[in-house]
Amino acid sequence: MILGPRMSAVFILSFIANVVMLSFLGYKYVRRSPPKQWEDYTLFDSYWQDRVAFFGILNKLHGNDVLLVGDSMFDRLPIEELWPDLPVANRGIGYDNTRALLTRLEETVLDGNPRKVLLFVGGNDISKRNDLEMIIQEVVQIINALVARNIEVCFVSLLPRGREYSPSRRSLESINKDVRSFNHAVQQKCRELGAQFADVTESFIEKGYYLNSHYTSDAIHLNARGTVLLAGLLKPYIEENILPVQ
Numbered sequence: 001m002i003l004g005p006r007m008s009a010v011f012i013l014s015f016i017a018n019v020v021m022l023s024f025l026g027y028k029y030v031r032r033s034p035p036k037q038w039e040d041y042t043l044f045d046s047y048w049q050d051r052v053a054f055f056g057i058l059n060k061l062h063g064n065d066v067l068l069v070g071d072s073m074f075d076r077l078p079i080e081e082l083w084p085d086l087p088v089a090n091r092g093i094g095y096d097n098t099r100a101l102l103t104r105l106e107e108t109v110l111d112g113n114p115r116k117v118l119l120f121v122g123g124n125d126i127s128k129r130n131d132l133e134m135i136i137q138e139v140v141q142i143i144n145a146l147v148a149r150n151i152e153v154c155f156v157s158l159l160p161r162g163r164e165y166s167p168s169r170r171s172l173e174s175i176n177k178d179v180r181s182f183n184h185a186v187q188q189k190c191r192e193l194g195a196q197f198a199d200v201t202e203s204f205i206e207k208g209y210y211l212n213s214h215y216t217s218d219a220i221h222l223n224a225r226g227t228v229l230l231a232g233l234l235k236p237y238i239e240e241n242i243l244p245v246q
Contacts, residue, residue, distance in 0.1 A: 043100050051093045052104045059112035064089040066238050069109055070120030071096040072221060073159070073230070079238075082231050088238050097124045098138035105145055116152040118198070118237060119143070122186075123158050126178045128169055136185050143193050154196035154237050157183045159204050162211035162219030176209050200233045 043049075065087035068074045074092025091108050093100075101121050109117060119142065125135045139155070146153045160176040161167070167175060183201060190197040204226065206212040211219060215226030222230060 043103060045095060048093055048095060048100065052108055055091050055104075055108035056111065058089070059108065063113045065114060066116045066118065067091045067109060067112060067114045068118050068120070068234075069101070070118075070156075071124055073120050073123070074118075076221060077227060077231060079231065082228075083235065083238070086238055092120070095124060096121060097128075098122055098135055098142065099125075101142060102138060102145075105142065110145070110149055110151075114151055116154065116238075116240075117146055118154045118156055118234060119146075120156040120158070122182055123179070126158070126170075126182060127161075127167060127175055130170060130174075132178050132181060132185075136182065136189065139186055140189055140193070143189070143195050147193060147195065152196070153190075153193075154198050155186055155190050156198045156234065157187070157201045159201055159222075160209055160211050162213055162216050163208075164213070165211075165219035180209060196237065198234065198237055200230065203229060203233060 067089055068077065068079055069091045071092060072094035074090060075094045075096075077090060077092065079086075079088055079090050089112075091112075093104075098121055119139075121142070122135055122139055125138075126132070129135060143153050143155070158179050160179045161172055163172075165172055165175075183199070187197045187199065189195075204212055204215050204222075213219075215222055215229065217223045
């Protein structure tokens with residue numbers, strides 16, 4: 001069918017309008033949906049974004065000698081209330097992972113000019129990504145970025161999942177096997193990079209390398225008893241070179 005000049009113009013304008021509309025909808029979808037190859041849902045979560053913005057504001061207001069940086073294990077640790085006299089602040093964000101932490105490192109950590117960082121990250125990655133080598137490489141990138149700014153680093157060992165944990169993507173056995181391998185590999189990397197490694201895992205596990213049910217209510221996060229235990233294990237690393245270790 002041959003279109004007249006007027007019909008051709010209408011057709012072209014309609015085509016352009018449809019392209020613009022599809023591009024706009026596609027842009028909104030891309031902004032809302034995480035890249036499938038990354039699975040970085042944290043980057044598109046409003047809680048994560050709000051916490052990053054809030055930490056950025058806090059860093060501009062005042063610095064802190066020691067920062068706790070990581071995922072929900074630190075996010076749930078009320079460190080400032082347990083030891084209000086220590087110059088320590090919490091920069092943990094629930095659901096965080098290694099790639100998301102690399103994204104927020106400058107704003108939420110480096111801008112605060114801390115002397116030391118206690119780092120706990122990788123557990124969410126292991127639960128969702130069957131790529132242990134890449135996860136470890138990303139942890140090394142984080143440590144290197146901190147060390148390059150003359151920041152002392154102490155990596156805190158990950159905890160396995162409990163027997164009642166019901167994973168949605170990987171088997172419980174695969175997750176806990178990777179947690180053990182991850183801890184071993186990162187401990188070696190810390191030696192090579194001049195970082196500390198706080199091995200707290202043994203205090204929380206039961207036979208078979210599972211998170212002890214006495215310290216968790218959901219087989220993944222620490223309950224009140226577990227949280228207090230973790231805080232006590234970390235206290236010497238926070239006090240080091242600040243206050244005499246009791």
